[in-house]
Amino acid sequence: AIQLTQSPSSLSASVGDRVTITCRASQGISSALAWYQQKPGKAPKLLIYDASSLESGVPSRFSGSGSGTDFTLTISSLQPEDFATYYCQQFNNYPNTFGGGTKVEIK
């Protein structure tokens, strides 16, 4: 199974900061990567698919990049509602594995 390694596992940031989360795949997955945001007690919400495509309704401060094995989720200017846990997921191979998550906390 393809392993996805997210870094960092947690970070502290302030409102307005630029935040970058990385996801590394154990083998190439082309652009078959999605990013999700999850808030406590809620289901994950799709933010980015196909590595860089913004899901409808998601603010443009979220962006994704990468292909092959290295991917990045960037929040250009962190807002109060963005404090959450973020997960990457690959859908190039089965099982459709998830990364371990990155918790974004308030500094």
Place this chain on the structure above:
Amino acid sequence: QITLKESGPTLVKPTQTLTLTCTFSGFSLSTSGVGVGWIRQPPGKALEWLALIYWNDDKRYSPSLKSRLTITKDTSKNQVVLTMTNMDPVDTATYYCALSTGYYNYWGQGTLVTVSS
């Protein structure tokens, strides 16, 4: 409007079989390319992909759980059922179903299943 909702027992005993139902609306599981998957999340831990069934009845399972999982669909009822045998306390988690078109763009609210005697 697309919705999914999980239902099933909230408490199961060790060694029992868990049966979860995902009831959905707003899409058809007979549409080419559409699938419904199951994902779980133990308390305080990461998401874990379990299984996926496609419109054409193609089924995929997590290799580590394949021997314990069965996924089926009832297109006429707009339901997908996941069964997991030989439940153990480590299977305590919130179980989600989600619409798949590759990625998972619609999710149910999740249902917490506790495994305890």
